[in-house]
Amino acid sequence: MTALLTVEGLTKAYPGVLANDRVSFEVAPGEVHALLGENGAGKSTLVKMIYGLVTPDAGKMRLNGAAFAPPEPRAARASGVAMVFQHFSLFAALSVAENVALGMEDPPPMGKLAARIREVSETYGLPLAPDRLVGDLSAGERQRVEIVRCLLQDPKLLIMDEPTSVLTPQEVEILFATLRKLAAEGTAILYISHKLEEIRALCDRATILRLGKVVASCNPRERSAAELAEMMVGTKLTPPSRTETQPGEVMLKVEGLSLPSSNPFGTSLKDVTFSVRAGEVLGIGGVAGNGQDELLAALSGEAPSAGGAVSLHGTPIGRLGPLERRRIAVLAAPEERLGHAAAPDMSLTENAMLTAAEREGLAVNGFLKWPAARAFAEKVIEAFDVRTPGPGNAARALSGGNLQKFVIGREVLQRPEVLVVNQPTWGVDAAAAAAIRQALLDLAAGGTAVVVISQDLDELMEIADRFAALNEGRLSTPRPTRGLSIEEIGLMMGGAHDMEVAHVAE
Amino acid sequence: MIRLERRPAPSRAWTVATPLLAVALTMVAGGLLFAALGKDPVAAIRTIFWDPLFNDQFAAYSRPQLLVKAGPLILIAIGLSLGFRANIWNIGAEGQYIIGAICGAGVGLAFYPSESWLVFPLMVIAGGLGGWAWAMIPAILKTRFQTNEILVSLLLVYVAEQILASMSLGLMRNPEGGGFPGSRNFQQYPAASNPELIAGTGMHWGVVAAFVAVIGAYVLLNRHMLGFHIRLTGQSPRAARFAGVRPTRLVLFCLGASGALAGLAGLFEVSGPAGQISIDFNQGYGFTAIIVAFLGRLHPVGILLAGLLMALTYIGGELAQFMLGLPAAAIQLFQGMLLFFLLGVDVLSNFRIRLGRREAA
Numbered sequence: 001m002t003a004l005l006t007v008e009g010l011t012k013a014y015p016g017v018l019a020n021d022r023v024s025f026e027v028a029p030g031e032v033h034a035l036l037g038e039n040g041a042g043k044s045t046l047v048k049m050i051y052g053l054v055t056p057d058a059g060k061m062r063l064n065g066a067a068f069a070p071p072e073p074r075a076a077r078a079s080g081v082a083m084v085f086q087h088f089s090l091f092a093a094l095s096v097a098e099n100v101a102l103g104m105e106d107p108p109p110m111g112k113l114a115a116r117i118r119e120v121s122e123t124y125g126l127p128l129a130p131d132r133l134v135g136d137l138s139a140g141e142r143q144r145v146e147i148v149r150c151l152l153q154d155p156k157l158l159i160m161d162e163p164t165s166v167l168t169p170q171e172v173e174i175l176f177a178t179l180r181k182l183a184a185e186g187t188a189i190l191y192i193s194h195k196l197e198e199i200r201a202l203c204d205r206a207t208i209l210r211l212g213k214v215v216a217s218c219n220p221r222e223r224s225a226a227e228l229a230e231m232m233v234g235t236k237l238t239p240p241s242r243t244e245t246q247p248g249e250v251m252l253k254v255e256g257l258s259l260p261s262s263n264p265f266g267t268s269l270k271d272v273t274f275s276v277r278a279g280e281v282l283g284i285g286g287v288a289g290n291g292q293d294e295l296l297a298a299l300s301g302e303a304p305s306a307g308g309a310v311s312l313h314g315t316p317i318g319r320l321g322p323l324e325r326r327r328i329a330v331l332a333a334p335e336e337r338l339g340h341a342a343a344p345d346m347s348l349t350e351n352a353m354l355t356a357a358e359r360e361g362l363a364v365n366g367f368l369k370w371p372a373a374r375a376f377a378e379k380v381i382e383a384f385d386v387r388t389p390g391p392g393n394a395a396r397a398l399s400g401g402n403l404q405k406f407v408i409g410r411e412v413l414q415r416p417e418v419l420v421v422n423q424p425t426w427g428v429d430a431a432a433a434a435a436i437r438q439a440l441l442d443l444a445a446g447g448t449a450v451v452v453i454s455q456d457l458d459e460l461m462e463i464a465d466r467f468a469a470l471n472e473g474r475l476s477t478p479r480p481t482r483g484l485s486i487e488e489i490g491l492m493m494g495g496a497h498d499m500e501v502a503h504v505a506e
Numbered sequence: 507m508i509r510l511e512r513r514p515a516p517s518r519a520w521t522v523a524t525p526l527l528a529v530a531l532t533m534v535a536g537g538l539l540f541a542a543l544g545k546d547p548v549a550a551i552r553t554i555f556w557d558p559l560f561n562d563q564f565a566a567y568s569r570p571q572l573l574v575k576a577g578p579l580i581l582i583a584i585g586l587s588l589g590f591r592a593n594i595w596n597i598g599a600e601g602q603y604i605i606g607a608i609c610g611a612g613v614g615l616a617f618y619p620s621e622s623w624l625v626f627p628l629m630v631i632a633g634g635l636g637g638w639a640w641a642m643i644p645a646i647l648k649t650r651f652q653t654n655e656i657l658v659s660l661l662l663v664y665v666a667e668q669i670l671a672s673m674s675l676g677l678m679r680n681p682e683g684g685g686f687p688g689s690r691n692f693q694q695y696p697a698a699s700n701p702e703l704i705a706g707t708g709m710h711w712g713v714v715a716a717f718v719a720v721i722g723a724y725v726l727l728n729r730h731m732l733g734f735h736i737r738l739t740g741q742s743p744r745a746a747r748f749a750g751v752r753p754t755r756l757v758l759f760c761l762g763a764s765g766a767l768a769g770l771a772g773l774f775e776v777s778g779p780a781g782q783i784s785i786d787f788n789q790g791y792g793f794t795a796i797i798v799a800f801l802g803r804l805h806p807v808g809i810l811l812a813g814l815l816m817a818l819t820y821i822g823g824e825l826a827q828f829m830l831g832l833p834a835a836a837i838q839l840f841q842g843m844l845l846f847f848l849l850g851v852d853v854l855s856n857f858r859i860r861l862g863r864r865e866a867a
Contacts (some may be wrong), residue, residue, distance in 0.1 A: 015511065302747050323750035334748060343742035353734060354749045366731045 010059035037209035082150035092135035169490035248278030283464025300332035384409035401432035554822030570708030580813035582795035585767030589760035598659030600792025601666035606769020609636025614698035637769015700778030712774025
C-alpha cells in the first residue's frame with residue numbers, strides 16, 4: 001500500500017529548544033496512526049506543521065505522492081487534511097449549524113447545511129441537532145460539532161489532538177466507534193495522545209516521540225502498556241509505592257455544600273457531601289468544567305460558604321478565608337499554575353511568600369522576612385528537585401513540570417493537616433508526575449487528609465483510596481477505589497451525559 | 507526584518523535604563539521640534555534643563571522652585587503609584603487635592619486670627635481627611651456597586667472645581683479683600699502658614715512630607731505584607747485572592763491613601779506657595795502626577811527623580827517661553843513626548859529585539 005502522508009526529516013527549532021529533530025514517518029490510507037509522547041515531546045509542533053500552522057525549518061512532506069508544504073491551514077484543508085483541536089474554537093452563543101458554517105470557505109444555505117450536518121452525523125453515529133445552541137452542549141457534544149465540521153470537508157487525513165481528555169469512558173467508546181468506521185472507509189487518522197490503553201485499543205501503528213525525535217515505531221497492539229511507557233519516557237518508571245495505613249479519624253467534612261459559581265460560565269456546586277480521614281487520599285474525578293475549580297475554591301477559602309458546610313475536626317470553617325484556613329493547616333494547590341497558584345512575574349522567593357508567610361513565620365507584624373522566604377524557597381527547590389538556577393528566578397521562566405513541583409512542594413512542606421490539590425500533574429512530564437504522586441502518598445502516610453481533584457482517571461486509580469466524581473456540580477457518593485470498574489467510574493462521571501444513544505450505521 | 511522576542515523574565519537592566527533612554531530620545535525629538543520652530547535646538551534644551559539650575563542670572567530664583575513644584579507632584583504620585591500597582595486607577599487626584607486644600611484651609615480660616623501652634627497641625631489633619639473622604643466616594647461606589655473608579659474619580663474633579671469656585675467667591679472669600687475672589691492670605695497668618703523652612707531652598711513642610719512618603723512607600727512595598735499584596739494584586743489578581751488578599755479592603759486602602767496624600771499636597775500648597783484659596787490655585791498637579799508616577803516606574807525612588815525632572819521641565823519651559831519665545835504648547839508637547847517615549851521604549855524590558863530573517867510562524 002502506498003503511503004497517504006510521508007514526513008521526511010521534519011525539523012523545527014524554537015529559541016532554546018529543538019521541538020522537532022528530523023522527524024520521519026508514514027501514514028497509510030485507512031490507518032489509525034498514533035503519535036505518542038510526553039508533554040513537550042513535540043507532538044503538537046509536528047501536527048501543526050502538517051496542518052499548515054507552523055512552517056518547518058527543514059524537511060519535506062508528501063501527500064498522495066505529491067509534494068506537500070501548506071503555507072496556511074486553508075491550504076491544508078484544501079488538500080484534504082482536517083484537524084480537531086484539543087481546545088474547541090466554538091461560539092457558545094451560536095447554533096451548531098452556524099458554528100459549522102463559520103468554519104467553511106463558502107457555506108451552503110442554512111437549510112441545506114443543517115440537512116448535511118444531520119446526514120453526516122447520523123452516518124457516523126454522532127447525533128447532533130443543528131439548531132441547538134453550542135452553549136447548551138456538553139463537552140462531548142461540542143467535540144462532535146468539531147468532528148462533524150471536519151467530516152463535511154470529506155478529509156483524507158483527520159488529525160485528532162488529545163480528543164479524550166474531555167470525555168467520560170462511555171463517550172470515549174462512542175468516539176472510537178466513529179473513528180473505526182471512518183478508518184474502515186479509508187480515512188487516515190493521526191491520533192495524538194499520551195494515554196497508552198487508548199492507543200492500544202484504537203491504533204494500528206504508533207510513532208513514539210521523545211524530546212523532538214522519533215525513538216520508536218511499533219504496532220501498539222503487540223506491546224504492553226508498560227513497554228510503550230518505557231519507550232515514551234526513556235527510562236523504567238516505578239509506580240508510586242504506598243504503605244498500607246489504617247485511616248484515622250475524620251479530618252475534613254463537607255456537608256450539603258451548595259455554592260453558586262462566581263464565574264457566570266462556571267458550574268455551581270450542588271449539595272456536595274464527603275469526608276476525608278487522616279491518612280486517606282480521596283480522589284475526585286470528572287470531566288473538566290463540572291465544578292472542579294469551584295470545589296477547590298470552596299475548600300481553599302477563596303469562596304467562603306455557609307459555616308457548617310465545611311468543617312475540620314467538627315469545627316465549622318466554611319466562613320474562613322484562605323489565610324485563616326492556612327492558620328489551621330488546611331492548604332490547597334489550584335490547577336492553574338501561572339496566575340493562580342503562582343504569580344508569573346514574581347520570583348520563586350516571592351511565590352514562597354505567597355502562601356507560606358503564615359505557617360513558616362515569614363512575616364512578623366506584617367513585616368516580611370525575605371531571607372527566611374528565600375531559605376524556604378530553596379528548601380522546596382531542594383526537596384522536590386525543582387530544576388531552576390535559583391529562587392530568584394521568575395515563576396514563568398520554569399517549565400510546567402518544575403513549577404508544578406514547586407507549587408505542590410510549597411504546600412507539602414508546610415505540614416498540612418488537610419491538603420486539597422486540583423490537577424496535580426496536568427501537563428507535567430512522567431518523571432515529575434511520579435514524584436508529585438509519591439509526595440502526595442507520603443503525605444497521606446504521615447497522617448494528612450489528602451483530596452486530589454483530577455481529570456486523569458489513571459492517576460486517581462493509582463493513588464486514591466476512595467473515588468467520587470463531579471458531574472454538573474454534584475458529587476457522587478465516594479466509593480473505595482479497589483474493585484471499581486471503568487464502567488462504574490464512567491457512570492459516576494455522568495455516563496454518556498444524556499447524549500442521544502449513538503449507533504454507528506452499519 | 508526586526509522582530510520582538512519575549513524575554514523569559516523582565517530585564518532588570520532595561521527597567522532602569524528605559525527612563526534614561528526616554529529622556530535622551532525626548533531631548534533629540536524635542537530638539538528637532540524646536541529646530542523646526544526656528545529656534546536653536548541646543549540653546550532650547552539648555553534653557554530647559556541647564557539654566558534653571560546653573561545659570562547665574564536665573565538659578566537664584568528658579569532653583570528653589572524645583573522643590574516647590576516637585577514636592578506636591580511627588581507626594582501625589584507616591585499615593586497614586588500604590589493604587590496603580592494594584593490596578594486600582596485613581597485618576598481624580600486633582601479633585602482630592604482641591605478638597606484637601608479647601609478642608610485644611612477651612613479649618614485654618616475658622617480659627618482666624620488665633621496664634622495657637624495647634625492651628626497648622628489641625629489644618630494638616632483636615633487636609634488629609636478631606637482628600638481621603640473625597641477618594642472614599644469612588645472607593646465605596648466601586649466596592650458596593652462595582653462602578654468604575656476611573657470615571658467616578660475623574661468626574662469628581664469637576665465637582666471639586668465647582669466647589670472651589672464657590673468657596674473662593676462665597677464662604678471663604680476674604681472679608682477684607684475688597685470684594686475680590688479668594689480667601690485670606692495664609693502668608694499673613696503665621697499660625698496657619700506653611701513657610702519656606704530653609705531660606706533659598708524652596709523646602710517647606712509639603713516637601714518634607716513628600717520625602718517621608720517616598721521612604722514610607724519604599725518600606726511598604728518591599729518590606730511589608732500590605733505592599734506585597736498590592737504588588738501581587740496588580741500582577742495576578744487570582745493568585746492574590748488565593749494568597750488571602752481581600753480585594754475590597756485593598757481598594758479602600760489604595761484609594762484612601764492616594765486621596766489622603768493628594769489632600770495633604772493640596773493643603774501644603776494652599777497654605778504655602780499658593781497662599782490662598784482662589785479659583786485657580788490648583789495647577790493641575792493632580793493630573794501631572796499621573797505622568798510622574800509612570801515616569802518613575804511606580805517605584806518610590808523613581809518617582810522622586812521623575813518628580814524633580816518634571817518640575818525641571820515646568821520651570822525650564824517657563825524660562826524658555828520667556829527667553830526664547832517658545833510657545834507654551836511646545837513645552838506641553840515636550841512633556842507629553844517624555845511619557846510617549848517612556849511607554850514606547852518600555853517594551854524593551856519585556857522583549858528583546860532580534861535582527862535577521864523572520865522565521866515563518
